[in-house]
Amino acid sequence: QLIIVSLSLVGLLALMFGSLWHVEPDYLDPLFTNGNMGLFSATAFVFVAYAGVTKVAAIAEEIKNPGRNLPIAMMTALVIVALLYTSISFVMVGNIPLAELSQDLRPVYTLADKVFGHWAGIAAGILGVVTLISMANSGVLAASRFPFAMSRDKLAPESFGQVHSRFMTPVIAIVITCGIMALVISLFEVEKIAKLASSFKVMMFILVNLCVIVLRETAVAWYQPKYRSPLYPWMQIFGILTGLALLVVLGASALLGASVIIIAGLSLYYTYGRSRVERSGVLKVYGHRPAAFLLYRRQQNRSRAAGQREFPLPANDANLDGALAKHASVITPLFGAERSPEMLVEMAAALAKGNKVQVIHLREVPDQTRLIDVLEDNPFVISLNRRISGMARHREVDIDFDAAVTHDLVQTVQEISEQTHCEWLVAGWNGRQTGNTIFVRNPIGWLVPRIDSNFALFLDKGVRYIHHILVAIRPGRQSDKFILACDRIARFYEADLTLMRVIPPDTSQAAKAELAAKSQAILKHCSVPVRLRVETNADPVQALSTASAEFDLLIIGTPAKENWLDVLIGVNKDRFAKNAACSVLRLTIQTK
Known part of the structure; x- marks a missing residue:
């Protein structure tokens, strides 16, 4: 050759x-x-x-x-x-x-x-x-x-x-x-074969481009390619649109022939393959309607969803017993990409009010990979357990650590939160708004509005010691529970708390006075040193970014709503988190 x-x-x-x-x-x-x-x-x-x-x-x-x-x-x-x-x-x-x-x-x-x-x-x-x-x-x-x-x-x-x-x-x-x-x-004639082959190839490349978007936007844990396409997602969108245009040019006969091939493939799957495999596509797991179905698929096929095992560690040195704490106050899933797992777990302990924190390291593998083949002693997990256990002893907090391998990250996290009856679910964050798009959803973004517990996302920017905390309440998200959670974190770190309100330059004196009065009323619930900081600025993002340089942790709430661009492509960053000079904790308080 x-x-x-x-x-x-x-x-x-x-x-x-x-x-x-x-x-x-x-x-x-x-x-x-x-x-x-x-x-x-x-x-x-x-x-x-x-x-x-x-x-x-x-x-x-x-x-x-x-x-x-x-x-x-x-x-x-x-x-x-x-x-x-x-x-x-x-x-x-x-x-x-x-x-x-x-x-x-x-x-x-x-x-x-x-x-x-x-x-x-x-x-x-x-x-x-x-x-x-x-x-x-x-x-x-x-x-x-x-x-x-x-x-x-x-x-x-x-x-x-x-x-x-x-x-x-x-x-x-x-x-x-x-x-x-x-x-x-x-x-067939050579010309017809060429058109048929071209149309089928164009269809295939359209689907490949669409698959890249789906895999990236769902953030499937096992999808870790060594090569990543540049100019994402515009390169893929360009490929899809130009591919559709090429299909139109090729004509109806070529399109019909390629469609027949696709239908034949689907027929083979539904008549032969579907009953023989237990695999689920990414869209089936993370798409809107299938994901909503998973919410009600309580406790089914748990052995398939999460495989757990005991690691051979000394009894006084590890909690890897394969059993989850039944009444943990806070659940912290670790997905392997956290900047500092210890800091994330410490933040979870701050929200636990002295109760148990269940930490579970989750590894998602493709459906074709048997769980039994990847349930082996993992040095990284053993090291992670040792470090978190050391932090727990130092902070004198109750932490249980375990590890699981799963085919379905969403279902596993959902079932863990139900099994433990937790008050908070705390996870690492990359600064994205929710990870939601029209067609697919990031597993964490999918869980935020649907789980029964409160939700905290921690964006770690390398700050190790927390002494000064800045709280920014978003418009439409004022809540006493939110301030009490901030106070709980400040007590844990023995830190002071500053509530910052940013108002437009044209705000009237009466409105300023009313805002100050409401803010002071909220701060009365706090048991740590607090102060109110009111700044006049037409750009709240810039004002908060400048102020965050004086603090170690910024606590923000969930946006009241997202704009159409966020919902359309799901790649927009939370501007407050992106521009902050310190670590950021975003709290979502459930009101139901």
Whole structure:
């Protein structure tokens, strides 16, 4: 394969450079015979020619270090192929009259024959045939891996996964793939096959772009790619929109054919695979309606949702007993990306009022991964338990630590909160508003408005010692319970409390006096040193950001509502949290 590809590249490069000196400028005028729409139509038609760039992804598990090598290989191949295709097309159009070229079924031979002579044309023809055989071989290699993988995941008959004893290749999958390819080639014209293949590829890339958005916005814990697409999400949105436009250009017949293939795949899943697998798609778990269903799926399939086990640690040194505290006041799930788990757990202890804190390290794995295969002694979890236990002894707080592996992060956190009857759920935060979008939801963002307990999100900015706390009450979120929670945290850290109110420059004196009076009334509930700070500023974010430099912790409430942009794309940052100079704790007090 490597030898044939190398010979093809050398032959095409020689043909390109040799033909470049014979280009007739008159043949290139006009540049686009059918205008910009003609260019767009040609792009849609030849889209399948670039499909080979992504074929290698089908054999990713057979490649060394695929997280690094695959992106480099595909990007490099894309650049080389694009330059080569456009260059060859340029010299063809520049050397062969358009009327002749449009009727020519062997343009590479014609170009070589015209520029280098008869024998060069014969050699180019032979090389072209060998190259096509090589392309067919790589196509079979990639295509056969799909039924092979499907059989391994029980989505196709097990026979598709049989491997040849000598060559270690999925022989049955290869034979069936070749048979289907031969059937399609014998029944359809080349032009129709090209349109069908292009439309199917375009559909596939649309779905791939959509999948990237879904995986990122749901923040699935097991989705940790080594390569991340730049310009997210605009690159993916551009790919989806242009893909839809290409489908329109390809026409109804191509779209219908690709749709038939998709329907056939769905039929196979619902008639064969669905009853044999227990896997759930990301949208099924984190989408709006399915997620609402999960809220009421109480205590079902718990053994599938969370796998727990006892770690072999000394009895006086660990709490990893696999059993959750039944009446923990605060639940703190750890997902592995926290800047300082000890600081997060300490913040949870501050809200616990001296009661038990249940800390659980959660690891989400794909549905195809058996939980029993990942339930092993994890040095990171053992270290985490040791550090949190040390913090608990130092602070003299009651903390229970455990670990779980799950296929469904949302359901697991939901069931843990129900099982322990907690008052607070405290989690790490990256500063996003809620992680909600129209189509998908971040698991934490999904839980915030639906769990029965109060919710706290902690954005750790590296502040270790807390002596001065700044409280900012958002408009429409004034609550005595909110201030009492702030007071509880201040007592835990023996810190002072400052309530900051920002008012517009045009606020009347009467309104200022009324705001001050209400604020003082709220502060009467506090048992720690408190003071009121009223500032006049047209930009509350800027005022709060400047003031936060004087404090160690900023406590804010949940926004009363989000704007349409937050809901549409779900990527907007909480501006107060983003611009704060200190760590931020956002409290959501349930009123029901």
